[in-house]
Amino acid sequence: MAVSIKCLVVIISLLALSTTPLCFAGGYLYPQFYDHSCPKAQEIVKSVIAKAVAKEARMAASLLRLHFHDCFVKGCDASLLLDSRGSIVSEKGSNPNKNSARGFNVIDDIKSALEKECPQTVSCADILALAARDSTVLAGGPYWEVPLGRRDSLDASKSGSNNDIPAPNNTLPTIITKFNRQGLDVGDLVALSGSHTIGLSRCTSFRQRLYNQSGNGVADGTLEESYAARLRSGCPRSGGDNNLFPLDFVSPAKFDNYYYKNILDGKGLLNSDEVLFTKSSETMKLVKLYAENNDIFFQHYAKSIVKMGNISPLTGSQGEIRKNCRKINS
Template sequence: MALAARDSTVLAGGPSWEVPLGRRDSLGASLSGSNQNIPAPNNTFQTILTKFKLKGLDIVDFVTLSGSHTIGNARCTSFRQRLYNNTGNGQPDFSLDQSYAAKLRQNCPRTGGDQNLFFLDPVSPTKFDNSYYKNLIAKRGLLSSDEILFTQNQQTMEFVKQYAENQELFFQQFAKSMIKMGNITPLTGKSGQIRKVCRKVKS
């Protein structure tokens, strides 16, 4: 999986990094573990940062790894509250560019459309680049967990500006942060298994 993440990033125009060998695949997956440990799109800034820190990742990793959202999709349910009722008073989220929000509302109605997919990066959705950070500055970060990087903390705001101006700086740190994340409790030795088909546990 680590090799696939690296190679797909490179194929999309992003950086490469050395993936340590000897890693093995898990024998199972935990939905509750994922929900507990992986940040949700509506988590607060402090909640997300705490989840990163509990895994040995810092605020630089938080901003940098969020840049992976330059590729991918999100369902309407992940950001609907920003379009219609962000604060509980029926008002939209004004930290989101309102012309962009109007386009999103066309396919993300107040009810329904839950399975509709939207590009996390409306500018270059299939290219790994630094447009994610430019989008944040332009108030076009799709998820609340994206937007807070530019509006909730001075330190992360500065990192966003730096990455928006310097793609190479982002690429260099992204490679470092991916290696760091790959070193979180890896399975080695006799733990786990080596799969020939990544999506299936070997019987």
């Protein structure tokens, strides 16, 4: 990608600050973007999230998930946050988000606090990126500098949400394809799957792994039997679709590498977790590596989530800075 003169000047000026600005067609992203226009922005985001997670530990995973589900649809542009209104059909009603995406009220609280401090300055897209980082850190995970300067989209894509976000029952080749479409490779896939070290999943997302056609036993044979029996006790063959189970049953609220250790033991909850170990030697090696070394997992995770956060952002004069994350300004 050709670097504009404007971006080149910014890169040169920021190198002295030991940052790496990322240039795009309309502008650039860098961690100090709000240092002058809204110097308390990151402090405000962190404060609101800390209160929300203290009230409900699960909220950390929910906010992290919003960043993923936003970036995989049209890029990291806060399109996920838009409610249906006029010609806009909200992504909140798509299959990956309906009855599961949550934390929108926390984003509203952050936006409200930021609007009081510095009106129409901090984008909803940047709020999502910061919320993902702060939630991860609060859960015990790695810290990373968040490149900032994203702007907000003027529309949403429910079809994009249905088609582009990886599903729990997708095959590994399908998941890899969906990541590749976003410029993310197999290494990013395995590292970012580690987000499942925190949070909960609904029975409907993994029921197909628990029952064969006669209704007994383990359908795919990859779940450790005592773990499968425990899951069946709360996830019946029919009903209970919204019953919740920890994605990492060992340390469900702590961001660590037990997610990968569980997969090695046949105790990965989702099919999309299990296939990382059973369907590819390349992904299997990474699962083993992260299970053995938490520090390396954290390093790779931080690198990959910054990469994901840079998917097709709106910058410069593109899009807008929403006053309310749920609706466009006009």
